[in-house]
Amino acid sequence: MISRFPEFSLEGNGSLEERGNDENSPRRMSTATTVATNCLATVVAILTGEKWLGLFGYIMTLNQSLRRTRNKDRPDLTAHCRRQKRYYFVDNCSHRHGETSLGSKVNPTKCVVAEIGHHVEPVSYNTNLCHAPIMIFLFYIGRTFLVRKPEADVSHDLPEVLRQILLHSCILIYSFDLALTNNNIHARRGILVSAGHTICSLPIKILCPNGTSRSFGATKLLRPFSEIMDSLELKDPFIRNWVDLLAFLLAGVKSNGILSAEMVYMFAEWYKPGCSLEYPLHGSGALVNALVRGMEKFGGRLSLGSHVEKIVVENDRATGVKLRSGQFIRAKTAVVSNASMWDTLKLLPREIVPKPYLDRVNSTLQCESFMHLHLGFDAEGLREDLGIHHIVVNDWDRGVDADQNVVLISVPSVLSPDLAPPGKHVLHAYTPGTEPFELWEGLDRRSSAYKKLKAERSEVMWRAVERALGPGFSRDKCDVKLVGTPLTHQRFLRRNRGTYGPAIQAGKGTFPGHSTPIPQLYCCGDSTFPGIGVPAVAASGAIVANSLVSVSQHSELLDAVGI
Numbered sequence: 320m321i322s323r324f325p326e327f328s329l330e331g332n333g334s335l336e337e338r339g340n341d342e343n344s345p346r347r348m349s350t351a352t353t354v355a356t357n358c359l360a361t362v363v364a365i366l367t368g369e370k371w372l373g374l375f376g377y378i379m380t381l382n383q384s385l386r387r388t389r390n391k392d393r394p395d396l397t398a399h400c401r402r403q404k405r406y407y408f409v410d411n412c413s414h415r416h417g418e419t420s421l422g423s424k425v426n427p428t429k430c431v432v433a434e435i436g437h438h439v440e441p442v443s444y445n446t447n448l449c450h451a452p453i454m455i456f457l458f459y460i461g462r463t464f465l466v467r468k469p470e471a472d473v474s475h476d477l478p479e480v481l482r483q484i485l486l487h488s489c490i491l492i493y494s495f496d497l498a499l500t501n502n503n504i505h506a507r508r509g510i511l512v513s514a515g516h517t518i519c520s521l522p523i524k525i526l527c528p529n530g531t532s533r534s535f536g537a538t539k540l541l542r543p544f545s546e547i548m549d550s551l552e553l554k555d556p557f558i559r560n561w562v563d564l565l566a567f568l569l570a571g572v573k574s575n576g577i578l579s580a581e582m583v584y585m586f587a588e589w590y591k592p593g594c595s596l597e598y599p600l601h602g603s604g605a606l607v608n609a610l611v612r613g614m615e616k617f618g619g620r621l622s623l624g625s626h627v628e629k630i631v632v633e634n635d636r637a638t639g640v641k642l643r644s645g646q647f648i649r650a651k652t653a654v655v656s657n658a659s660m661w662d663t664l665k666l667l668p669r670e671i672v673p674k675p676y677l678d679r680v681n682s683t684l685q686c687e688s689f690m691h692l693h694l695g696f697d698a699e700g701l702r703e704d705l706g707i708h709h710i711v712v713n714d715w716d717r718g719v720d721a722d723q724n725v726v727l728i729s730v731p732s733v734l735s736p737d738l739a740p741p742g743k744h745v746l747h748a749y750t751p752g753t754e755p756f757e758l759w760e761g762l763d764r765r766s767s768a769y770k771k772l773k774a775e776r777s778e779v780m781w782r783a784v785e786r787a788l789g790p791g792f793s794r795d796k797c798d799v800k801l802v803g804t805p806l807t808h809q810r811f812l813r814r815n816r817g818t819y820g821p822a823i824q825a826g827k828g829t830f831p832g833h834s835t836p837i838p839q840l841y842c843c844g845d846s847t848f849p850g851i852g853v854p855a856v857a858a859s860g861a862i863v864a865n866s867l868v869s870v871s872q873h874s875e876l877l878d879a880v881g882i
Contacts, residue, residue: 360620362867363640363650365627365658365666404799406695406745407738409602409731439609441597442734447708450786452715460589460596543825544582545575556715564712564719568727570851571686571752573720576824581855598707598734630654630666630840637840640666653839653867657860660831660846661685661815673836686851687722688756688817691803692748692780695739700791705744707733709787713779722753723776726783743798748780752819759805760816769806777802820845833863841866 401408445460539547544566553559559574566577569585588594599606611621626643639649656663660680664672709728717724728748732739739745754776762769785792794800808817823830830848833841843859845851 358646358648360648360650361652362655363648363653364655365630365640365663403801404695405740406743406799407602407604408693408695408745408747408799408801409604409738439606440600442600443595443597444707444734445595446706447710448706448787449710449712450783451712460594540578540580540583541825542579543575544577544579545573546826547579547582548574560715560719564710564725567719567725568710568751570855571819572822572824573718576822576827578825578850581849581852584854598731600735602731602735602738627666629668630656630663632668632671632837632840635671636838650839653841655841655843655863657842657844658813659815659818659820659844660842661818662813663842663846667837671837676836679831684822685816686752686819686822688754688759688805688814688819689752689803689808690750690754690776690780690805691801691807692746692777692784693799693801693803694746694748694784694797695799696744696746696792697796697798698739698742698744699796701744701788702791705730705733705788707731709783711783711786720753722755723750723779725751725753726780727751728784728787730788746784748784750780754805756805756809756816756818762806764806769804773802773804776804820851823850833859833866 446457447460448455448457544562548559548562562582563573565585566572566574566582570577570581574582614621625646627640628643629641630637631639631641631647637650637654639647640654641647656666658666660683664677664680707729709730711726711728712719713724714721719725726748727750728746730744730746732744758772758776759769762772781794785794803811805817808814821830830850831842831846833843833847835842841863843856843863845856845859847859848862849855849858
């Protein structure tokens with residue numbers, strides 16, 4: 320059931336286009352083609368993205384027979400892992416912490432890695448460079464950031480403000496262990512989280528810069544983080560913008576829309592003594608491959624190139640999936656979908672979907688899409704302290720969620736040189752969920768209009784790369800130039816309108832749970848609680864996996880890994 324590796328072609332000024340996965344083009348299958356025979360598994364998962372493997376492997380450790388269908392030719396494609404001209408292009412703009420090391424067990428991905436028993440060697444680092452409108456500053460993980468080149472009045476003591484108001488307060492909240500690891504949560508049986516109700520009623524004291532203290536109920540962790548900032552009288556425009564940026568990069572919404580719990584988790588983890596970020600040696604694909612090995616070790620089966628045509632519902636229950644090939648895979652216990660809520664809805668027979676569920680999905684607002692730029696280039700002339708991560712902000716006043724305003728850049732070959740040929744670097748830049756799909760909707764990818772728009776809309780990323788890498792970088796020195804658009808994102812990742820995910824704001828709405836109105840159908844991923852972002856998505860998969868087994872099985876596993 321494994322089809323051939325996808326082919327990539329350069330179109331126009333260079334585009335990231337995958338042949339063989341287009342709805343309108345014929346599939347190219349290898350000799351290992353899918354046959355129209357029925358199969359049986361305890362759980363069938365329809366999942367995409369890096370963290371589906373976490374769910375998959377986690378279920379296997381819980382002694383569930385599971386089969387996973389995936390309409391891609393490689394398990395790591397949605398982690399942006401692929402090879403071209405001896406360059407390994409990987410998605411490394413994510414700031415990873417505690418995923419692969421033996422440190423904190425709070426990180427959901429780290430818990431899954433521990434549970435499946437496959438360790439990934441990390442490379443540690445603790446700095447990121449932000450190119451802001453009026454200054455360029457290096458901020459540190461594990462301590463407050465350092466302003467490098469101020470060009471305006473920065474008379475306030477930024478590190479002290481951050482340390483005493485944001486970081487210290489968050490660590491105090493976190494010290495109560497209110498953020499129970501999501502791997503503890505058993506959605507169908509709330510026994511393992513019942514203690515949380517008592518904890519959440521406790522008042523928490525926060526030490527403010529003037530020595531006074533404030534208290535608030537921990538239930539505010541489910542409110543927007545901006546409310547905590549307001550209660551602490553945090554008014555400095557720069558810090559408000561900076562926190563908005565961090566919130567947006569984490570969850571696709573600013574501080575007035577992100578759950579306080581997510582920001583508390585991030586700040587508390589990032590600023591523990593000795594904390595560092597981690598990059599998986601050999602790229603994101605190394606983590607994906609470890610998860611695949613863990614899944615297979617416990618008897619799971621991964622079916623690549625298997626397009627799910629529909630979720631089969633019999634007697635009002637989800638009983639399996641039918642593939643485009645005609646094959647039916649029956650699920651004895653559950654069908655799990657990690658596709659977006661909109662894409663999952665398309666797989667269901669419309670007549671059996673309750674109207675309230677249909678209306679909720681159709682009325683949920685979406686985040687925008689992405690522009691991507693992947694480069695392979697000569698490293699000659701670049702400074703030695705280049706660093707892996709760069710954030711470019713063009714205009715604070717426009718807001719971090721404005722289109723063409725923020726660009727994220729990573730150069731993973733700085734930490735893992737084997738990702739590029741000797742003397743070369745590999746780079747990934749993107750606009751973080753701010754590219755309007757409407758600009759691209761209906762365009763023919765082979766048309767001159769599409770290629771012209773692609774060149775225009777990618778220019779902001781080229782300029783950001785030139786700004787971050789300095790005069791030593793030249794577009795002419797690039798061996799590989801790949802540009803991806805929202806249409807690429809939609810087609811390549813099977814994402815409705817190429818969206819980043821649901822634009823659900825804390826205090827105004829809640830992410831759906833993991834069960835659905837159709838018995839035996841579960842959902843996980845960024846369309847469910849806790850929401851968007853790598854830790855949140857990994858957590859949702861773990862919650863679903865926990866819910867498919869007994870409490871005793873779940874407890875035994877937690878004891879075994881020391882959670």
